[in-house]
Amino acid sequence: MFGEDADATSFGRQDFLAFGREYGIDYRFPDIDGEAPAGDATIARGRIDETLLPSGFRFTHSDLTIFHSYESISLGHAPLLMVIVLEGCVRLSIGAVQRELGSGMAVSLQLRPEFALAAYQPAGQRLETVVLAFDPGAPMLARSEQGSLRALLRGVQDPVVLWDLPQTLRAAIEQSLLTHLPVLQKTLVLEGLALQLAGYGLPEQVQAVGRRSRASSQEHQRLEAVRQRLEFAPTEDYSLAELASRAAMSPSGLRSKFRATYGLSVFGYLRKCRLNLAWHYLEQGYSVQQAAHRSGYRHATNFATAFRRHFGVSPKNVI
Template sequence: MGNEQELVRVGELARRLGSPVRLAEQGPDQRPLFQGRLSWQQLRSGLSLHCSDCIELHDFSTQVEVSPRLSLVLFMHGDGQAQYDDRRLQVAPRPGRPEGLAIALTEPATFTRQAHAGQHIRKLSICLTPEWFESGGFDAHAGIRRLIEPSQHLALHRWTPTAPLLALAEGVMQQDAGSDLLSHLQQEVRVLGLVHGVIEQLAGEPARPLRQRPHQQRLVQRTLELLHSGEADGWSLEQIAAAVGASASTLQRQFQAAQGMSVFAWQRQRKLQQAHAALQGGTSISEAAWQAGYSSTANFTTAFRRQFGVTPQRVQKFY
């Protein structure tokens, strides 16, 4: 998806988004709007992929006319303020808690999005047109038909970013949109895997995510509160489990089911989020690495880039 330091300018938006774009504010075509990675890829007829992993450089809003489609969106980082015609959309994923959303459009609509200077956006969007469903005969499926029938125009559906879906999404985000056949096929396979998992949830067959009972939900909530407090920093899994009243195996299983990742993977993401905020406040890279639990700035930089799509140096330089 390009170099992480790449500047995306006004005149390049249509190519990057796959559609003509209107910018509400007037300005020269060479004015940079984003820094990072922004791409659009047509994988096959009726199936396209849009990936964003960038920092917004100004306050601005864009408008795009979109045709009927089912959009499957995974928000990983950043505050999503947008609307389709008059239907407002507000998404703000918390650290370690990506949000999945499906938006059904059964007639053309105007998509408007508000950007904010300094905000880091990380998300992917898969667009499936009615022609794509028809070409595979999928529109005859009762569960899918309920998602794309005319009465569903502007309907919003939540879906659960399970661990397997998140792994596929990370693979999609990290692969460059190469033009060679093998890269294209590899990306298409990942995207179709995401489509399968999400539509399986939305169409209701079967419900894969584990349904947690109230006491299991309370266990996960107690764990999250403990981790958020910072008191458990440096603790072993057994110590954390004892503090919330569970065995280590039970805690790991229930936490993985609810959060889509292990306890320590969640902890790593939380510490990297704190390091990101510290860098914005002027903290040095070595200090931020230490706060995040890394003795090596090189290892910290690798983990930071994997999480946010930009290096600590880039965040520090921008702020």
């Protein structure tokens, strides 16, 4: 585990890669990747402390000075993952879903193996975060608690929710991190904080379907699974028959119910997700052709036409 000592620790590329192998995270270092290794450059310096709590939450606090930008890509699984930024900036993305977190901001999401979560940490900043991940298979978790928490999380239908950290809760987090306590007391304090964070940041459980949709609650859940797949993995090739099979509907049923629920056709929604993703790549400095291919378009000319129709500007004009 990083940061077991009280003093700040320097973390190089090899330290991050070792951490990634343990937790299933792929790290990339755009500032120095491709350079001839002249020793292990220091990526960050500071502390990373991790505590596994009896409720099944893994509480990770990191306080780092970032010297070289790095990106972490996770394909793991967590019914609930919360990222809270106390200081600094983190950019998160899952497919076409992009979120930028600044100080005092948080995001709650469901981490799934089929959808890669990418987090980009820019250089030249002090970055302090708390990451709370629920592990339903944690050995410390009581069976009764496991069942109730897992049942609660199964009802969550909104996969990514951005929220502001209440000032009182932020103060409680900072105070607990500054206070030196024996292991048992620290675990109890962090347990209480984890449950409060889950209470504030747990996405709403949506039972009712929007007024425009005639779909039943179960049908809505299947439609939402299709929508999330399009948004989280927009670069894949899809057919209406395949998506209808996933939703346990006929192709005509999926076509009409998807439009009634979300206001767009299935492939109109996919096009919107791909174009939003392309805009993100263009903002990062990719060429029009690179952005087109990275967002699922085979031909840059078709992409440029769709982009102008959707946004009203040429992709060449995106800064």
